[in-house]
Amino acid sequence: xxxxxxxxxxxxxxxxxxxxxxxxxxxxxxxxxxxxxxxxxxxxxxxxxxxxxxxxxxxxxxxxxxxxxxxxxxxxxxxxxxxxxxxxxxxxxxxxxxxxxxxxxxxxxxxxxxxxxxxxxxxxxxxxxxxxxxxxxxxxxxxxxxxxxxxxxxxxxxxxxxxxxxxxxxxxxxxxxxxxxxxxxxxxxxxxxxxxxxxxxxxxxxxxxxxxxxxxxxxxxxxxxxxxxxxxxxxxxxxxxxxxxxxxxxxxxxxxxxxxxxxxxxxxxxxxxxxxxxxxxxxxxxxxxxxxxxxxxxxxxxxxxxxxxxxxxxxxxxxxxxxxxxxxxxxxxxxxxxxxxxxxxxxxxxxxxxxxxxxxxxxxxxxxxxxxxxxxxxxxxxxxxxxxxxxxxxxxxxxxxxxxxxxxxxxxxxxxxxxxxxxxxxxxxxxxxx
Amino acid sequence: xxxxxxxxxxxxxxxxxxxxxxxxxxxxxxxxxxxxxxxxxxxxxxxxxxxxxxxxxxxxxxxxxxxxxxxxxxxxxxxxxxxxxxxxxxxxxxxxxxxxxxxxxxxxxxxxxxxxxxxxxxxxxxxxxxxxxxxxxxxxxxxxxxxxxxxxxxxxxxxxxxxxxxxxxxxxxxxxxxxxxxxxxxxxxxxxxxxxxxxxxxxxxxxxxxxxx
Amino acid sequence: xxxxxxxxxxxxxxxxxxxxxxxxxxxxxxxxxxxxxxxxxxxxxxxxxxxxxxxxxxxxxxxxxxxxxxxxxxxxxxxxxxxxxxxxxxxxxxxxxxxxxxxxxxxxxxxxxxxxxxxxxxxxxxxxxxxxxxxxxxxxxxxxxxxxxxxxxxxxxxxxxxxxxxxxxxxxxxxxxxxxxxxxxxxxxxxxxxxxxxxxxxxxxxxxxxxxxxxxxxxxxxxxxxxxxxxxxxxxxxxxxxxxxxxxxxxxxxxxxxxxxxxxxxxxxxxxxxxxxxxxxxxxxxxxxxxxxxxxxxxxxxxxxxxxxxx
Numbered sequence: 033x034x035x036x037x038x039x040x041x042x043x044x045x046x047x048x049x050x051x052x053x054x055x056x057x058x059x060x061x062x063x064x065x066x067x068x069x070x071x072x073x074x075x076x077x078x079x080x081x082x083x084x085x086x087x088x089x090x091x092x093x094x095x096x097x098x099x100x101x102x103x104x105x106x107x108x109x110x111x112x113x114x115x116x117x118x119x120x121x122x123x124x125x126x127x128x129x130x131x132x133x134x135x136x137x138x139x140x141x142x143x144x145x146x147x148x149x150x151x152x153x154x155x156x157x158x159x160x161x162x163x164x165x166x167x168x169x170x171x172x173x174x175x176x177x178x179x180x181x182x183x184x185x186x187x188x189x190x191x192x193x194x195x196x197x198x199x200x201x202x203x204x205x206x207x208x209x210x211x212x213x214x215x216x217x218x219x220x221x222x223x224x225x226x227x228x229x230x231x232x233x234x235x236x237x238x239x240x241x242x243x244x245x246x247x248x249x250x251x252x253x254x255x256x257x258x259x260x261x262x263x264x265x266x267x268x269x270x271x272x273x274x275x276x277x278x279x280x281x282x283x284x285x286x287x288x289x290x291x292x293x294x295x296x297x298x299x300x301x302x303x304x305x306x307x308x309x310x311x312x313x314x315x316x317x318x319x320x321x322x323x324x325x326x327x328x329x330x331x332x333x334x335x336x337x338x339x340x341x342x343x344x345x346x347x348x349x350x351x352x353x354x355x356x357x358x359x360x361x362x363x364x365x366x367x368x369x370x371x372x373x374x375x376x377x378x379x380x381x382x383x384x385x386x387x388x389x390x391x392x393x394x395x396x397x398x399x400x401x402x403x404x405x406x407x408x409x410x411x412x413x414x415x416x417x418x419x420x421x422x423x424x425x426x427x428x429x430x431x432x433x434x435x436x437x438x439x440x441x442x443x444x445x446x447x448x449x450x451x452x453x454x455x456x457x458x459x460x461x462x463x464x465x466x
Numbered sequence: 467x468x469x470x471x472x473x474x475x476x477x478x479x480x481x482x483x484x485x486x487x488x489x490x491x492x493x494x495x496x497x498x499x500x501x502x503x504x505x506x507x508x509x510x511x512x513x514x515x516x517x518x519x520x521x522x523x524x525x526x527x528x529x530x531x532x533x534x535x536x537x538x539x540x541x542x543x544x545x546x547x548x549x550x551x552x553x554x555x556x557x558x559x560x561x562x563x564x565x566x567x568x569x570x571x572x573x574x575x576x577x578x579x580x581x582x583x584x585x586x587x588x589x590x591x592x593x594x595x596x597x598x599x600x601x602x603x604x605x606x607x608x609x610x611x612x613x614x615x616x617x618x619x620x621x622x623x624x625x626x627x628x629x630x631x632x633x634x635x636x637x638x639x640x641x642x643x644x645x646x647x648x649x650x651x652x653x654x655x656x657x658x659x660x661x662x663x664x665x666x667x668x669x670x671x672x673x674x675x676x677x678x679x
Numbered sequence: 680x681x682x683x684x685x686x687x688x689x690x691x692x693x694x695x696x697x698x699x700x701x702x703x704x705x706x707x708x709x710x711x712x713x714x715x716x717x718x719x720x721x722x723x724x725x726x727x728x729x730x731x732x733x734x735x736x737x738x739x740x741x742x743x744x745x746x747x748x749x750x751x752x753x754x755x756x757x758x759x760x761x762x763x764x765x766x767x768x769x770x771x772x773x774x775x776x777x778x779x780x781x782x783x784x785x786x787x788x789x790x791x792x793x794x795x796x797x798x799x800x801x802x803x804x805x806x807x808x809x810x811x812x813x814x815x816x817x818x819x820x821x822x823x824x825x826x827x828x829x830x831x832x833x834x835x836x837x838x839x840x841x842x843x844x845x846x847x848x849x850x851x852x853x854x855x856x857x858x859x860x861x862x863x864x865x866x867x868x869x870x871x872x873x874x875x876x877x878x879x880x881x882x883x884x885x886x887x888x889x890x891x892x893x894x895x896x897x898x899x900x901x902x903x904x905x906x907x908x909x910x911x912x913x914x915x916x917x918x919x920x921x922x923x924x925x926x927x928x929x930x931x932x933x934x935x936x937x938x939x940x941x942x943x944x945x946x947x948x949x950x951x952x953x954x955x956x957x958x959x960x961x962x963x964x965x966x967x968x969x970x971x972x973x974x975x976x977x978x979x980x981x982x983x984x985x986x987x988x989x990x
Contacts, residue, residue, distance in 0.1 A: 073961065098537050115762050115837070118928070120541040123533040125928040126935065270961055274516070278957045281523065282950030289943040296936025297734040300840060308841035308925075309833075318883065338699045347695060358688075364681045403707035407700055414696040421689025425682045519953035522946040529942075546766050546810040 035070045035254065037266040038063070064251060070269035071276055072257035072440050078152075079255065080283045081145035086243065087284055088138035093236050095131040103183065105229040107222050110185040111310045129299040135177055136302045137291050139325035142170065150362075151383055153371030154256040160363040165246040167359055169239055174326070176235040179228040181323060182220070186307035191320045193220040193228075199333075202349040219313065259443050260371030261436055268440035319400060327397030328390055329355065334397070335413040337406065351413065358420055365420060368428035375434040379427050382419060389415045549679035551671070554610070562627040564615060567666065567678045571615035573627050573639070574676070577650065582608060584637065585651035595661040599651040602665050612676065613652045613663035617641040624648065624663075639663065716867040720860075722880040724844040724851040729919050735937070737930055738923055740772045745901055746920025747771060749913050752899050753892050754835065757827065759815030762836035763924050766809040770927060775809070782807040828875055830888035839918070839925040846918040848881065853914035855881040856891040 041059035043049035052058040062068045102121050104113045117124035146166070149155055155163035178196060182189045197220065200211040216223030254263060263269055270276070294301065302324055306317045322330055329352050336347035358365075373380045389412050396409035437443035550567045552574060557563055562575035577585075585599040603611060615623050619641065625631040626639035626648075634640025635656070636649035646657030653662040668678040730739035747768070750760070765782040773781070783806040795802060807814065815834070817823035823831050839845045859878040864871060872878045876886040893910045901908045922929070 094534060098534055101538065102541070112762070116541070116543065119762065119767070120543045122536050122539050122541060124537060124541070125932060126533055127537060129932075274957050275961060278516075278519075278950070278954040281519065282947055282954045285523075285943060285947030285950045289940060289947055292936065292939050292943055296932055296939065299932070305841050305843055308837040335696060336699055338695070338702050340695050340698055344699070351692060354692075361681065361685070365685055403703055403712065407703050407707070410696050410700040410703060414693045414700075417689055417692040417696075421685045421692070425685055429682075515949065515956050516953045519946070519949040522942075522949050526942065526946055542766075543764065543810070546764065551808075 035263065035269065038070050039068045039271065041068055064247070065277070066273045067271040069251065069272040070263070070266070071255050071272050072263055072268060073270045074257050074259065074440050074443065075255065075276070076258050077283060078144065078148040080280055081141050081148060083280045084141040084284060084287055085138065085145055088134055088141055089236065089239060089243065091134045092131060092138060093240070095127050095134060096233070096236065098127050099131055100233060105183065105226045107185060107225055107311075110183060110225060114184045129295050132303065133291065133295045133299060135180065136323075136325065137287075138173070139177070141287070142173065146170070147387065151373040152256055152258060153260050153373070155363050156367070156371050157363065158253045159250070159256065162246060162249045163363060164360055165242055165249060167356065169242050169246060171356065172235055172239045172242065176232055176239065177323065177325065179232040179235070182225065182228050183232065184307060185225065185311045187309045187311055187317050188304050188307040188320070190220055190311035190313065191317055192322055193224065195320055196322075199349045199352075202343070202346045256371065257440055258372060258374060259437055259440060260375065261440055261443070264439045265441070321398050324394070324398065328393035329397070331393040331397035331409040332413045332416070334401070334406070335409045351417070355416060362420065366424040366428045368431065368433070370433040370436065375436055376427070376431060377434065378431045382423055382427065385415070386419050389419070549677055552676045552678060553674060554676055555674035559609070564627050571623050572666070572678060573611075573613050573615045573652070573663070575611045575627070577609045577611055581637065581650035585649060588649065594654050597651075597653060597662055602651055602662070604670065607670060610676075611652060612668050612678065613665050616664070617643065617646055617659055618654065618661045618663065619644055619646050619657070619659035716863065716870040717883065717885055719866070720863055720880055720885055721883060722855075724847040724881060727847040727850045727915065727918065729846060729922060731919065731922055731929055735933060737933070739919065741905070742916050742919045743771045743923050745905060746916040746918070746923075748901070749899050749917040750835075750920055754917065755816060757816055757832040758835045760813045760836045760924050761815050761834055762812065764810065764812045765807060767927055770923070778809045782809050782811065828888065832889070835921055835924065837925045839921045846922045849921055850914050850918040851881040852879060852887075853893055853917070854911055855879050
């Protein structure tokens with residue numbers, strides 16, 4: 033571990049010593065999430081969302097494997113197999129709803145996790161690679177979710193596949209051949225469905241692998257914290273176990289409660305009724321919309337309505353991919369040495385506008401297309417790109433930041449120091465001990 | 467929100483007298499939960515909540531495993547096909563048909579009096595899997611022999627139901643895969659099969675209809 | 680360097696978007712879109728209260744049985760519910776014998792279950808058994824369209840989940856048929872309901888190919904003790920039935936949900952107490968040593984001694 037005061041692993045029983053001598057897994061776990069991993073003592077609840085993302089990944093994998101025992105990927109049978117799961121398979125309805133709502137919660141949790149990193153500067157040096165691995169996980173999640181949504185072969189499944197693979201045809205020359213190669217045909221059909229099933233089963237394990245790299249690279253510098261100030265001494269940290277296992281534990285319970293409330297009492301709230309209609313290639317639904325977690329990108333795609341050197345459709349596709357790809361460059365776009373938004377008042381204000389902007393984009397992506405909605409999405413898209421490409425670099429260069437605390441413990445302890453000192457200790461002695 | 471302190475400033479304390487009293491209270495409360503109780507009790511009492519929380523989480527985790535295992539049980543549509551009806555009105559004496567139950571072959575044979583007599587004449591002690599014909603049929607329907615058409619050796623479908631099929635040395639069924647020979651009561655007489663052809667649960671719902679399973 | 684590219688890219692994208700925005704606004708002002716007749720005259724579904732509503736909802740079995748009766752006597756002529764098996768009707772309170780009789784009766788099923796003639800191998804039909812699903816009235820979509828002026832009567836198994844508004848929508852649709860209002864024709868003279876379609880403001884396109892299926896009171900004769908079979912009542916009953924066909928596991932879901940959520944709330948509460956317990960020390964002491972640490976014990980004893988506290 034990177035901190036000198038991290039407690040080394042000491043096997044508690046003969047069995048754990050026997051295993052550890054042969055396969056250093058116990059010491060790995062101890063050093064990663066046990067008493068041997070020092071974590072800043074001042075983390076707030078926004079730091080709980082990484083673990084939550086891991087939990088929902090596991091939920092999706094477990095429910096997904098169970099569902100795959102009953103689903104079959106033929107275009108004639110897929111829709112019926114999902115209904116077979118809902119009606120005939122023991123607890124099948126619970127597995128299906130758990131998997132569908134698990135995907136939504138996975139995205140909710142990951143979005144909060146990402147916005148935490150944006151606000152507290154967790155993407156800045158030396159954590160750039162953690163940030164980029166995280167973006168890779170996010171891209172893999174989007175691909176997995178898209179393919180998973182196609183599998184029930186409902187109206188939205190089919191037409192969503194049609195629209196999203198249609199993006200590729202926006203690229204000149206190579207676009208259409210790539211689209212046909214992806215689909216294995218001219219339109220989403222049997223070939224597309226079976227390969228999407230295969231890849232959808234594979235990707236979560238690729239995600240799990242990248243998650244391990246993500247956590248491994250995190251454990252080199254250790255976690256960031258709300259002040260953005262580096263860990264300087266043992267006073268600044270607490271061992272992960274039992275402090276953060278306890279904090280994560282109860283909060284996981286709370287989030288699982290919210291998840292189960294949705295699963296058992298409003299399981300179709302985040303879905304679209306049209307996906308309960310079997311796919312019909314000859315009948316387009318009135319409004320094709322992706323799942324809610326893709327709506328901001330859908331708004332960006334639809335915002336470009338004018339051909340300007342490049343065709344509007346190509347602008348839309350480039351902007352949509354670009355909106356995520358530019359995030360890879362964020363550590364260099366925003367290279368202010370002050371990490372946390374708490375000490376960057378101008379940045380903080382623009383951050384709030386960014387959050388509102390993304391929510392507006394989400395609303396616009398799902399709303400019925402009218403000139404007002406299009407205009408709003410155009411303004412919101414313009415702000416999104418301006419925020420990352422123009423505003424953040426300018427702020428980083430010119431802002432006045434607030435003075436930082438000298439250390440984490442100085443900011444976190446609020447004077448408990450003198451409270452916990454033995455009675456009669458003089459003030460100067462207390463101050464010297466700080 | 468972290469309380470930020472300008473770099474370089476030392477902490478300043480205020481109101482020392484109040485601190486002293488509160489410190490005493492704190493020192494005390496940081497120790498044992500009540501005056502007079504010994505330290506070990508206090509620690510164990512505090513640990514109890516941790517143990518309780520972890521146990522509940524464990525129960526929850528175990529409870530989640532249940533549906534995962536439960537979903538592998540046969541689904542409702544499979545269970546619905548667990549019993550089949552067979553119309554036996556067209557089977558003449560001496561004839562047999564092959565039908566399907568739980569996606570497996572079933573032999574329904576209308577035994578001739580000669581076959582019944584042959585079956586009853588066999589010495590039970592000489593059978594690998596001793597059973598009388600009466601044990602394998604219904605009381606007043608001794609001529610109806612209903613068995614699975616699956617050889618108990620390794621699962622091939624024995625011959626003998628169709629016209630002209632080889633009925634083996636004992637006049638019952640004969641399995642071509644490894645030579646198991648069954649008699650007129652479908653009991654194993656020679657060859658590698660260990661037990662008689664399985665008689666499934668069945669009932670006559672009328673004189674011409676049998677419900678299997 | 681990166682900053683230069685970044686400003687350039689940001690400027691280009693913003694420029695393109697402003698051009699698009701300008702065009703959008705210009706078009707909106709110059710040629711504003713007219714409200715469509717659907718937008719003006721489409722109505723949101725009426726309110727419908729069912730026993731299955733809400734997190735603790737349960738099916739009203741008597742209502743479901745009446746709904747099944749309405750379905751079989753009125754709707755099954757054109758609409759299938761092919762995801763429902765006859766054996767599922769046990770949930771409505773029927774026993775095995777009743778279900779077997781119902782399935783094989785041939786009373787309602789003009790088309791029996793497709794099968795193969797065991798002697799000749801030709802396609803034929805056979806009586807339905809409880810294990811079978813409800814047969815569709817038409818062998819395929821083409822036949823369905825041919826019999827209904829090119830309109831396809833949808834399968835109703837999932838209709839309550841496949842339409843915005845669910846059961847409230849199906850109920851409103853069934854009772855919502857009316858004459859096309861004169862006012863509509865005044866504002867939209869080209870929007871007269873075409874021949875062969877029926878005006879219904881609860882339908883998205885306003886003109887529905889399905890003729891009003893429930894037209895007169897007593898069309899279905901409910902048994903003793905049942906409410907009067909008005910069009911309104913029959914529509915409610917069949918809508919409740921369609922909620923069941925779409926979601927037969929609704930009651931299991933609610934029951935399991937209560938147990939799970941109560942358990943989780945309690946477990947979260949215990950977890951929270953445990954968290955508070957573990958962190959109580961961290962927030963007090965600088966070094967995360969426990970109360971049994973000799974230094975801390977010595978400190979405590981000295982403080983107690985000074986304050987004159989015994990024990």
